[in-house]
Amino acid sequence: xxxxxxxxxxxxxxxxxxxxxxxxxxxxxxxxxxxxxxxxxxxxxxxxxxxxxxxxxxxxxxxxxxxxxxxxxxxxxxxxxxxxxxxxxxxxxxxxxxxxxxxxxxxxxxxxxxxxxxxxxxxxxxxxxxxxxxxxxxxxxxxx
Amino acid sequence: xxxxxxxxxxxxxxxxxxxxxxxxxxxxxxxxxxxxxxxxxxxxxxxxxxxxxxxxxxxxxxxxxxxxxxxxxxxxxxxxxxxxxxxxxxxxxxxxxxxxxxxxxxxxxxxxxxxxxxxxxxxxxxxxxxxxxxxxxxxxxxxx
DNA sequence: GCTTTATATTTGTATGTACAAACAATAATG
DNA sequence: CATTATTGTTTGTACATACAAATATAAAGC
Numbered sequence: 597x598x599x600x601x602x603x604x605x606x607x608x609x610x611x612x613x614x615x616x617x618x619x620x621x622x623x624x625x626x627x628x629x630x631x632x633x634x635x636x637x638x639x640x641x642x643x644x645x646x647x648x649x650x651x652x653x654x655x656x657x658x659x660x661x662x663x664x665x666x667x668x669x670x671x672x673x674x675x676x677x678x679x680x681x682x683x684x685x686x687x688x689x690x691x692x693x694x695x696x697x698x699x700x701x702x703x704x705x706x707x708x709x710x711x712x713x714x715x716x717x718x719x720x721x722x723x724x725x726x727x728x729x730x731x732x733x734x735x736x737x738x739x740x
Numbered sequence: 741x742x743x744x745x746x747x748x749x750x751x752x753x754x755x756x757x758x759x760x761x762x763x764x765x766x767x768x769x770x771x772x773x774x775x776x777x778x779x780x781x782x783x784x785x786x787x788x789x790x791x792x793x794x795x796x797x798x799x800x801x802x803x804x805x806x807x808x809x810x811x812x813x814x815x816x817x818x819x820x821x822x823x824x825x826x827x828x829x830x831x832x833x834x835x836x837x838x839x840x841x842x843x844x845x846x847x848x849x850x851x852x853x854x855x856x857x858x859x860x861x862x863x864x865x866x867x868x869x870x871x872x873x874x875x876x877x878x879x880x881x882x883x884x
Numbered sequence: 885g886c887t888t889t890a891t892a893t894t895t896g897t898a899t900g901t902a903c904a905a906a907c908a909a910t911a912a913t914g
Numbered sequence: 915c916a917t918t919a920t921t922g923t924t925t926g927t928a929c930a931t932a933c934a935a936a937t938a939t940a941a942a943g944c
Binding site: 759762763792793794804805807808809812824826827828829 | 921922923924925931932
């Protein structure tokens with residue numbers, strides 16, 4: 597009976613899936629010495645050097661305080677640095693940070709292949725997009 | 741560009757959705773003074789008084805240590821008690837715990853309605869089931 | 885130009901989850 | 915039956931995330 601409840605509860609299933617994939621993703625990105633979100637943050641910085649923390653939070657859908665903490669860690673590892681400009685904190689990648697770019701993309705690809713192998717690539721990609729859109733709807737963002 | 745990466749990453753989208761729904765679920769279950777997983781655990785105990793911690797962990801897809809911690813908290817609030825039997829720890833609900841049953845079901849329903857209103861009820865239920873099955877596949881459980 | 889309001893970031897604290905090692909009890913083996 | 919292996923639970927520790935309050939800067943209003 598409870599099983600039925602849980603199978604019908606999106607809170608429960610989404611978090612369960614999140615935990616399963618977090619383990620997989622941490623495992624893949626461990627070869628760069630990064631947490632998955634650390635890797636995504638770095639990719640966002642590659643794409644726009646000098647990006648603000650606020651913007652990073654929006655892209656990664658993380659709260660400002662969470663971004664502060666993540667950035668602290670990555671500065672500590674010498675992968676990025678920040679330069680405050682008025683009330684803004686702008687983030688730049690260091691040489692060391694940039695040197696990981698290719699490796700990060702490889703990890704990212706191999707993560708996608710790994711769950712793709714279990715779910716079917718098409719199916720995996722489809723539910724990924726569905727989840728993204730579902731989150732948007734739940735957060736009141738208009739159709740993506 | 742990164743947006744595209746993120747939209748294609750199941751790790752990222754599943755966890756994002758999990759965070760959004762966790763907020764919603766915590767909000768709903770707050771009226772019983774329970775965390776969402778606390779509520780589910782209690783439902784599992786209603787269904788089978790004397791259930792072991794191991795079994796609870798399997799149902800909720802949580803690690804044993806996590807279950808221990810959750811149970812500690814709920815014993816502290818007087819909602820359940822445990823009785824060790826050899827190496828097993830069996831869990832029973834107290835009167836206080838049982839008194840929440842109807843309220844928990846109401847919260848559960850209203851959570852489902854709440855995201856149903858934003859996603860469409862059918863669609864919400866469909867992706868919920870899909871996520872459950874995807875987790876099973878990723879964990880190597882045969883077809884559910 | 886002060887004073888108020890808004891915005892971006894940080895800090896303190898709390899929660900949920902997990903891993904690994906320790907512990908305790910049972911079962912299996914020689 | 916004594917030793918070893920297995921199983922279920924707990925403990926110590928760590929991490930990611932968040933909320934609320936504090937801080938710091940910039941913008942608006944009078």
